[in-house]
Amino acid sequence: MQTWDELKEVCLACRKCRLAETRTNVVFGDGNPASPILFIGEGPGEQEDLSGIPFVGRAGKLLDSMLGTIGLDRGKVYIANIVKCRPPQNRDPLPDEQEACIPYLRAQTALIRPKIIVCLGRIAAMKIISPDFHISQDHGKWFDRKGVRMMALYHPAALLRDPRRKTETLPDLLAIEEELQKLETPAEA
Numbered sequence: 152m153q154t155w156d157e158l159k160e161v162c163l164a165c166r167k168c169r170l171a172e173t174r175t176n177v178v179f180g181d182g183n184p185a186s187p188i189l190f191i192g193e194g195p196g197e198q199e200d201l202s203g204i205p206f207v208g209r210a211g212k213l214l215d216s217m218l219g220t221i222g223l224d225r226g227k228v229y230i231a232n233i234v235k236c237r238p239p240q241n242r243d244p245l246p247d248e249q250e251a252c253i254p255y256l257r258a259q260t261a262l263i264r265p266k267i268i269v270c271l272g273r274i275a276a277m278k279i280i281s282p283d284f285h286i287s288q289d290h291g292k293w294f295d296r297k298g299v300r301m302m303a304l305y306h307p308a309a310l311l312r313d314p315r316r317k318t319e320t321l322p323d324l325l326a327i328e329e330e331l332q333k334l335e336t337p338a339e340a
């Protein structure tokens with residue numbers, strides 16, 4: 152298995168799909184790779200492309216605030232995307248682009264070995280949890296895959312577009328906090 156640094160080096164030089172032609176930076180990820188919780192978005196936007204860091208624009212600031220609500224910050228989580236390069240005009244990443252890029256996320260996940268995965272938005276949830284995931288119905292529900300607890304939240308950009316959904320997101324965040332607390336205090340056998 153590649154080390155984290157080897158994986159990052161290969162990813163930063165990647166030209167496997169057409170998104171390489173229009174990107175400024177490859178956005179590998181941010182946070183603590185030793186964290187038990189991995190957040191996954193769909194792909195970088197303009198600010199992320201310019202900085203090389205995921206979730207740094209307005210949606211990123213909201214994500215930081217959402218993490219803060221449950222006592223988390225970027226030193227306590229890892230944040231990555233399905234595609235590491237920005238789709239032009241922030242369109243959804245196309246299926247072949249997702250397929251080209253997903254091995255990097257899989258390799259990151261294998262190295263991080265998270266206990267909890269939180270998908271941010273519909274695209275990530277459809278790729279990671281289930282192709283027929285409906286974010287408006289299924290956000291906040293737990294799914295179990297190979298011993299990993301998985302959930303999806305509304306994407307922070309969707310919450311900026313429709314702030315009423317923030318009310319629905321708070322219980323989801325609290326459920327994540329509860330799950331993290333369970334990891335810290337495992338049930339007695």
Ligand code: SF4
Nearest residue numbers: 165167168171236252
């Ligand atoms: S989106 Fe992923 S697969 Fe495509 S060029 Fe960027 S790193 Fe490579």
